[in-house]
Amino acid sequence: MKLAGLQKLTLLDYPGIVACTVFTVGCNFKCPFCHNASLVNGTAESLIDEDELLSFLKKRQGILEGVVVTGGEPLLNRDIDKLIAKIKALGYLVKLDTNGTSPAVLKKLAKEKLIDYVAMDIKNSPEEYGRAVGIAKLDISAVEESKDFLLSGEVDYEFRTTVVKGIHTKESLLSLAEWISGAERYYLQQYKASDDILSPFGLSEFTKEEMQELLNEVSPLVKTAGLRGL
Helix, strand or coil: CCEEEEEEEECCCCCCCCEEEEEECCCCCCCCCCCCHHHHCCCCCCCECHHHHHHHHHHCECCECEEEEECCCHHHCCCHHHHHHHHHHCCCEEEEEECCCCHHHHHHHHHCCCCCEEEEECCCCHHHHHHHHCCCCCCCHHHHHHHHHHHCCCCEEEEEEEECECCECHHHHHHHHHHCCCCCCEEEEECCCCCCCCCCCCCECCCHHHHHHHHHHHHHHCCCEEEECC
């Protein structure tokens, strides 16, 4: 499996858990606001191999509690279940970041108790989904299947949306929140410009005050809502 890199310590990416983050390469979306463009287009450098990752994790047993598997889109990798099984065998909790386009793999990992927490990036309202992910005529049935599976509560989860001026509006976020109505956790993440944004033209961030207003709008539709990245 092609791994793009390893963040050896994070106190933010796995709620309440001291963890590291491993990055996979490749994604089937082309979200213009993506902040990991090199992972999407496969040009990421500093590749590590599986043996190097597992060696690191063996040395950190008793220090780290969890591993965040992110991307890109991790579930596109054919052997992702094998890698996660090896991580779990070392005693780590595993958090999976996913865009929800591989519901069968997601369900398999949950059924086999290979994942402990899922963060699903839910990009926009159903009506605006294709535009948000850079695919005009996207069939969102797979995303909907993953969304419904998480709402069933079989595995601990959160939904999150990176909120971008030029992509999102109050109306589209309200429609999104209705789509995931009753969700355990939903987070609005503030867009941040960087040198690794996929297609930054015409995009900008909402202010802190605007983000709070958007949070106030969506909060009544979910159990717990919050802001990130401010």
